[in-house]
Amino acid sequence: MKTLRLVLLYMLAALLVIILGGVTGWYFFLHIPQEKSAAIDAARGLGPSPLSFTGGSTQKNVSMVVSGESGTSTTPTPDTASSTPSHLWQVDKTPVAGMRFVKQGTTTTLHFVERANGFLFTADYAQRSTVRITETLMPKMYEAFMSADGGVIQRSLDESGSITTFVSTVGATTSKTSTSTEKNSLNGSYIAKNIHILAVHPSARSFFYFISNDSGGVDGMTASWSGTKPKKIFSSTMRHWIPLWLADNRLVITEGASDDLPGHSYSVASDGSLVLLLGNVPGLTILPHPSSKALIYGSSMGGKLTLFTQGVASTTPTALEIETIADKCVWLESKSLIAYCAVPSTPPSGKFLDSWYRGAVHTVDNWWKIDVAANAAMQIYSPKESDGVKIDVERPMIDPTGNYLAFINASDKSLWMLKIPQ
Amino acid sequence: MALVKRAGMLVPTILLFLLIFFTFAQAQAIFTAPDPGTHIQIIMSPQYPSAGETAHLVVRGGSLINISDSTIIWSLNGTVISKGVGRSSIDMKIGPLGQAHNITVIIQSPDGSSTSESLSFVPTHIDLLIDSDSYTPPFYRGRALPSPGTQLHLQALTYFKRTNGTHIPSSSIIYTWRRNNQVLGTVSGKGRSTVTIPAPVPYSTDTLSVDATTADGSLRGSATIRLSSVDPVLALYQDHPLFGVMYHQLMGGDTMIPDSEATFVAVPYFSGISSPTDPQLRYTWTVNSVAAPTNATRPDKIVINADKSDGKAVIELSLTHATNFFMNLKQTWDAVFRTTTSFDNPFSAGL
Numbered sequence: 001m002k003t004l005r006l007v008l009l010y011m012l013a014a015l016l017v018i019i020l021g022g023v024t025g026w027y028f029f030l031h032i033p034q035e036k037s038a039a040i041d042a043a044r045g046l047g048p049s050p051l052s053f054t055g056g057s058t059q060k061n062v063s064m065v066v067s068g069e070s071g072t073s074t075t076p077t078p079d080t081a082s083s084t085p086s087h088l089w090q091v092d093k094t095p096v097a098g099m100r101f102v103k104q105g106t107t108t109t110l111h112f113v114e115r116a117n118g119f120l121f122t123a124d125y126a127q128r129s130t131v132r133i134t135e136t137l138m139p140k141m142y143e144a145f146m147s148a149d150g151g152v153i154q155r156s157l158d159e160s161g162s163i164t165t166f167v168s169t170v171g172a173t174t175s176k177t178s179t180s181t182e183k184n185s186l187n188g189s190y191i192a193k194n195i196h197i198l199a200v201h202p203s204a205r206s207f208f209y210f211i212s213n214d215s216g217g218v219d220g221m222t223a224s225w226s227g228t229k230p231k232k233i234f235s236s237t238m239r240h241w242i243p244l245w246l247a248d249n250r251l252v253i254t255e256g257a258s259d260d261l262p263g264h265s266y267s268v269a270s271d272g273s274l275v276l277l278l279g280n281v282p283g284l285t286i287l288p289h290p291s292s293k294a295l296i297y298g299s300s301m302g303g304k305l306t307l308f309t310q311g312v313a314s315t316t317p318t319a320l321e322i323e324t325i326a327d328k329c330v331w332l333e334s335k336s337l338i339a340y341c342a343v344p345s346t347p348p349s350g351k352f353l354d355s356w357y358r359g360a361v362h363t364v365d366n367w368w369k370i371d372v373a374a375n376a377a378m379q380i381y382s383p384k385e386s387d388g389v390k391i392d393v394e395r396p397m398i399d400p401t402g403n404y405l406a407f408i409n410a411s412d413k414s415l416w417m418l419k420i421p422q
Numbered sequence: 423m424a425l426v427k428r429a430g431m432l433v434p435t436i437l438l439f440l441l442i443f444f445t446f447a448q449a450q451a452i453f454t455a456p457d458p459g460t461h462i463q464i465i466m467s468p469q470y471p472s473a474g475e476t477a478h479l480v481v482r483g484g485s486l487i488n489i490s491d492s493t494i495i496w497s498l499n500g501t502v503i504s505k506g507v508g509r510s511s512i513d514m515k516i517g518p519l520g521q522a523h524n525i526t527v528i529i530q531s532p533d534g535s536s537t538s539e540s541l542s543f544v545p546t547h548i549d550l551l552i553d554s555d556s557y558t559p560p561f562y563r564g565r566a567l568p569s570p571g572t573q574l575h576l577q578a579l580t581y582f583k584r585t586n587g588t589h590i591p592s593s594s595i596i597y598t599w600r601r602n603n604q605v606l607g608t609v610s611g612k613g614r615s616t617v618t619i620p621a622p623v624p625y626s627t628d629t630l631s632v633d634a635t636t637a638d639g640s641l642r643g644s645a646t647i648r649l650s651s652v653d654p655v656l657a658l659y660q661d662h663p664l665f666g667v668m669y670h671q672l673m674g675g676d677t678m679i680p681d682s683e684a685t686f687v688a689v690p691y692f693s694g695i696s697s698p699t700d701p702q703l704r705y706t707w708t709v710n711s712v713a714a715p716t717n718a719t720r721p722d723k724i725v726i727n728a729d730k731s732d733g734k735a736v737i738e739l740s741l742t743h744a745t746n747f748f749m750n751l752k753q754t755w756d757a758v759f760r761t762t763t764s765f766d767n768p769f770s771a772g773l
Contacts, residue, residue, distance in 0.1 A: 094665075095665050115665050115666070116664040116665055139664070140664070140665065140666035142560070142561055142666060142669075143561060155561075156666070157560060157666065157667070160699075161560070161697065161698070161699065163560050163561075197561075197563075216555075216618075217575075236577075237553070237575050237577050237616045237618075238551050238553040238575060238577055239553055239555075239566065239575075240553055240558075240564075240565050240566055242563060255551065255553075255565060256562075256563060256564050256565040256566070257563075257564055257565065258564050258565035258567060261552065261565060261567075262550075262552070262647065263565075264549050264551060264579075274579065276547070276549060276579075276581070279549050280549070353564060354564055354567075357562060357563050357564035358562075358564075358655070358657060358669075358672055358691065359659070359668070359669055359670040359671050359672040360657075360672040360674075410670055411670065411671070412670070412671075413665075413670055
């Protein structure tokens with residue numbers, strides 16, 4: 001009897017040790033990392049939002065009427081990375097301000113800036129991981145542009161609603177002993193307010209922008225990261241231009257697109273004169289080839305989108321049998337006239353451009369490969385069919401090897417990469 | 423009595439005289455502009471074709487010319503470009519800027535007689551650009567559309583090149599602007615390549631055109647557009663505490679808000695304002711039919727606090743302008759606040 005009591009005592013003590021050990025292990029190995037992860041997510045805009053508002057009236061009276069969940073969710077797209085196949089990767093589920101493929105040595109990585117904090121990240125497709133590079137907090141960045149060698153431009157709104165533009169470079173780490181966890185600072189300064197729109201040079205540390213002038217129009221200016229005095233290239237009484245700076249150094253400006261309204265696109269000569277590239281196209285969106293005279297352009301007229309291609313030698317455009325806009329296309333960075341376009345699975349109707357630019361409509365896109373020389377288009381990937389995700393592509397980019405596409409989902413500003421199926 | 427009799431004869435005499443006079447006068451009009459029957463005319467469409475454009479040319483003959491049975495020869499700068507019996511029209515691709523185009527048509531009748539006519543021009547090119555001073559929010563990538571009460575900006579980009587290769591600057595060109603064929607005299611003239619005029623009034627479509635010519639009339643061009651005003655669009659976006667204004671997610675019907683409190687900002691697209699905080703604007707907000715106080719510094723914003731509960735807020739905004747009476751916007755949105763998984767605890771009423 002005494003022996004049995006002793007055995008039971010030992011068993012109870014052992015059980016107690018096991019339970020205590022389990023609790024300790026759970027706390028240190030599972031609970032604390034979860035808290036850290038939640039804190040990081042919250043800082044990036046994924047957790048519950050801190051509701052501290054200033055300005056505006058506060059209204060507490062809301063009805064008892066409860067409706068369904070139809071409509072647009074303002075939450076970021078759920079992380080579907082675990083269920084996505086190898087081709088598609090949701091790089092960042094929070095809104096991003098901009099991205100760019102940057103070549104570092106022999107490798108090319110995707111750099112991007114998160115909208116909530118302005119932090120610069122790199123993305124590794126093979127590892128499906130992201131690493132934060134900078135530690136300079138820049139809240140509410142609506143747009144970000146990057147130079148080929150580490151320059152960053154971030155654009156936001158100040159309290160009065162004016163557009164701010166911060167031009168910076170990634171500085172050295174804040175610690176003398178560099179480790180993988182240490183971050184860099186962004187060193188830069190704010191330039192003129194209310195720069196309407198901006199385009200970065202594809203290889204040099206310079207950029208082009210439009211800013212209002214005293215005549216009620218705009219001045220087209222070039223500037224560099226070094227802070228030298230901006231140079232006026234030309235002036236225009238038309239205020240709504242979309243600039244593109246191409247790899248062959250051509251500066252192309254196009255009237256902001258609107259359905260049914262004729263649009264014109266020009267190449268800006270060195271003396272500031274405008275050389276017509278394409279004109280009088282209703283609802284014109286355009287993407288010139290970066291190093292040749294080939295073009296992809298779209299028209300929106302009478303509720304129908306049409307995408308055209310124009311080769312190097314020919315001046316006669318060819319209409320493709322896909323209905324999309326040039327804003328959803330990107331050229332392969334080579335002499336071959338290959339482009340990739342995101343095409344709405346259901347052809348948009350009505351005044352699509354005006355509605356899309358306002359965020360009133362979103363499409364569900366499939367990726368198509370366009371061979372301009374052969375006037376051929378072929379669907380290569382359907383995120384919806386393959387992954388069950390609906391992506392409305394904007395700002396597509398392609399890496400120099402032509403293997404990866406990066407793009408923003410316009411419906412929630414999340415960042416995605418697609419390994420182009422061969 | 424004799425006077426009456428004389429007057430009675432005078433009236434028929436005058437009527438007879440008038441009848442003879444007008445009959446004679448009408449006959450004179452015909453006789454003074456006789457149809458010679460052999461006259462031919464070349465009609466080109468468009469009247470001033472642009473470089474690279476395809477023009478349609480038609481030849482018309484007088485009553486004595488049987489075009490359908492005649493051999494018609496079309497020549498450009500001395501080179502025959504088309505020839506055939508009854509070939510009364512051709513399509514011709516216009517050459518580059520600065521290239522003289524001398525078009526000759528010879529009509530050879532079956533009886534052996536021939537008639538010719540010529541047309542000469544140097545192609546030009548005009549781009550007619552349109553913009554508006556209507557409001558669009560920051561980072562908007564589309565065009566500002568004209569609405570009633572806003573101003574239209576038009577610019578004629580002219581590409582005029584003489585046959586000797588010299589380009590003619592816009593400052594040397596005479597521009598004549600028209601709205602619905604009425605010349606806009608105050609904005610037309612030498613070097614007036616850009617104009618600012620009021621946008622079309624509601625429910626009308628205006629034809630806006632510009633004719634451009636050199637002082638000597640040797641180079642001419644024109645461009646036309648038909649344009650209507652649009653109704654301003656009153657849009658509402660969430661102003662997220664972390665991400666800022668969610669311009670990419672327009673509030674629609676029953677938009678889910680996964681927070682208990684949210685700020686919303688109104689954007690009056692294409693309205694005649696310079697800023698949503700324009701002091702001439704009058705914002706009137708209501709939430710679930712209860713008037714909400716308007717913030718003095720940011721009247722375009724409203725904060726709704728759902729008090730950690732779930733439910734729907736029907737947001738209504740009326741927006742008017744102190745001087746622009748065309749601007750009278752009203753819109754309603756449903757924001758569904760959802761912070762919990764169930765809806766069993768609806769909102770308490772009251773501000």
